[in-house]
Amino acid sequence: AQKVTQAQTEISVVEKEDVTLDCVYETRDTTYYLFWYKQPPSGELVFLIRRNSFDEQNEISGRYSWNFQKSTSSFNFTITASQVVDSAVYFCALSEDGANSKLTFGKGITLSVRP
Amino acid sequence: DAGVTQSPTHLIKTRGQQVTLRCSPKSGHDTVSWYQQALGQGPQFIFQYYEEEERQRGNFPDRFSGHQFPNYSSELNVNALLLGDSALYLCASSLFWGKLLTQYFGPGTRLLVL
Numbered sequence: 001a002q003k004v005t006q007a008q009t010e011i012s013v014v015e016k017e018d019v020t021l022d023c024v025y026e027t028r029d030t031t032y033y034l035f036w037y038k039q040p041p042s043g044e045l046v047f048l049i050r051r052n053s054f055d056e057q058n059e060i061s062g063r064y065s066w067n068f069q070k071s072t073s074s075f076n077f078t079i080t081a082s083q084v085v086d087s088a089v090y091f092c093a094l095s096e097d098g099a100n101s102k103l104t105f106g107k108g109i110t111l112s113v114r115p
Numbered sequence: 116d117a118g119v120t121q122s123p124t125h126l127i128k129t130r131g132q133q134v135t136l137r138c139s140p141k142s143g144h145d146t147v148s149w150y151q152q153a154l155g156q157g158p159q160f161i162f163q164y165y166e167e168e169e170r171q172r173g174n175f176p177d178r179f180s181g182h183q184f185p186n187y188s189s190e191l192n193v194n195a196l197l198l199g200d201s202a203l204y205l206c207a208s209s210l211f212w213g214k215l216l217t218q219y220f221g222p223g224t225r226l227l228v229l
Contacts, residue, residue, distance in 0.1 A: 004157075035217070043203055045158070045220035052215070091157055098214035100146060102171050103207075105157030 002027045004094050006106035013082055014114050021077040021109050023092030029053075034068065034075045035093040035103065045091070050099055051075060082113045117142050119208050119221035127227045128196050136191040136224045140208030146170075147189035148218060149181060150205040158205055164189050165211045193226075201228045 003026040013019045025034065036048040049059065051068050059066050063080045079086055089110050093103040120139045128134050140147050146165045150158035160173035164183035183189045187208075193200055203225050209218035 037220075042222065043225070044222040045205060045207075047217055047219060050217050093157075097171075099217050100209035100211065100213050102148070102160045102163065102173065103150075103158070103218070104160070107155075107157050 002029075002032075002094050002096055002104045004092050004104055004106035006092055006109050008109045009107070010110045010112070012112045012114065015084060016081050017113075018078060018080050019082050019111065019113075021079075021090050021092075021111070023075045023077065023106060025073050025075065025092070025094045027094060027096055029096045031096075033095045033099045035095070035099075036066065036075075036077050037091045037093060037105075039089040039091060039108070041088075048077075052099075079111075082111075084113050084115055087111060087113045119206055119219055121204075121206050121221040121224050123224060124222070125225045125227075127229065129229050130196055130198060132196050132228075133192065133194045134196060134226060136193075136204050136206075136226070137188065138191070138206030138208075138221060139188045140206075141219050144208035144210055144219075145187050146209045146211045146218075147183060147187065148207045148209070149189070149191045150207065150220075151175070151200075152203040152205060152223070153199075154202070161191070170211075196228045198228050201226060 005024045032053045034051045037045045089108045093105045148163040149161040152158040163171040167183045203223045206221045207218040
């Protein structure tokens, strides 16, 4: 069975600090897909990134970076120089049948960035 | 390019009633998935529809049912509402044969059961 664990529940930082959001996953499949979504107070889930299990390259997009490590079953998300607009709930998710199939989400991490 | 839309945005019902939520997928998408997100929790997969049939189902009782129309839009029906059904209901759309293509979410419908 697939499972996603986000052990951190709430993180509070001051603007311009770097922050890392942790995600640990469990799956028996050799092919799977990992995601990060952002959920602002409005409620809509905003897609941030997808990583396929067969592509272990780490990725950087502006202030965002992701570290995928199959050896530790982790897919961590770092925000560099955080901003107030980064305040939101962040979800890590896993799919075994394709990026278009059932997603299993973690419980989410509430990030508060103070000015 | 229209994104995923859902209606209504908010809904208040009483226990025992029935509710229907609606979703229109992103333009070009043919598959709709529904998720329930209780307060303070991550979304939970309810089911997925493609070609007007339920293709995958999560661990939800039969009170939760769905339908997909020929234009790919979808409805989620919940019968005999319980207080615990109060949640944000999210719809996501995707391409069924697009294994590497990400699904996108709508703004959700907030259901409150009194």
